Amino acid sequence: xxxxxxxxxxxxxxxxxxxxxxxxxxxxxxxxxxxxxxxxxxxxxxxxxxxxxxxxxxxxxxxxxxxxxxxxxxxxxxxxxxxxxxxxxxxxxxxxxxxxxxxxxxxxxxxxxxxxxxxxxxxxxxxxxxxxxxxxxxxxxxxxx
Numbered sequence: 001x002x003x004x005x006x007x008x009x010x011x012x013x014x015x016x017x018x019x020x021x022x023x024x025x026x027x028x029x030x031x032x033x034x035x036x037x038x039x040x041x042x043x044x045x046x047x048x049x050x051x052x053x054x055x056x057x058x059x060x061x062x063x064x065x066x067x068x069x070x071x072x073x074x075x076x077x078x079x080x081x082x083x084x085x086x087x088x089x090x091x092x093x094x095x096x097x098x099x100x101x102x103x104x105x106x107x108x109x110x111x112x113x114x115x116x117x118x119x120x121x122x123x124x125x126x127x128x129x130x131x132x133x134x135x136x137x138x139x140x141x142x143x144x145x
Contacts, residue, residue: 005039007031010111010120013073016042020077021113026053028076028143030060032069033108040067050079051145055092057099064105072100075111078145083112083119085126088144093121097130 007013013031016039020027026048032040043063046055053076064072074096076089085093093110100107110121121127 007033007037007039007073007108010073010109010118010123013039013042014111014113014118017075017077017111017113017118020075021115023077024079025049026051026076026079026143026145028053028055028074030063031073031075032064032067033071033073034068035070037071037108040069048143052088053143055143057096060096061099061103061105069105071106071108073109073111074107075109075113076143078112078114080145081114081116082145083114083116085112085119085121086144088142090126092143093127094130097127101131 017029020029027044028046030043030045034040045059045063046053048054060074074093089112097107108122110127112119
């Protein structure tokens with residue numbers, strides 16, 4: 001990206017996610033940042049149906065390592081407009097958070113966007129218990145609206 005965009009919180013990146021807010025199907029996206037939290041990329045990692053999407057953690061870490069990212073944010077859209085995270089959304093974010101900790105690439109947030117705005121897991125304290133959960137398994141993960 002030509003102009004450096006500093007990402008300190010979810011609201012800094014939401015303006016760049018408009019295409020996902022209007023999408024008909026669920027899209028899982030990845031936001032990579034450098035060591036000073038300047039935006040390196042925003043990339044669609046998976047596209048699903050109107051109410052679910054499968055994402056493989058290896059796809060996330062492939063892009064992060066390839067682009068030398070120091071940290072990242074994950075996110076997806078809810079075509080229905082509902083911003084409430086499903087159980088699958090929370091479980092997926094937790095699994096990726098734990099894998100990221102193991103890989104040494106911190107996950108800063110998980111964002112849900114829709115035509116009605118956005119929801120940040122960090123801003124709503126939804127990530128506070130992620131480290132206390134049981135051991136993560138290597139499997140595909142599902143997000144759902």
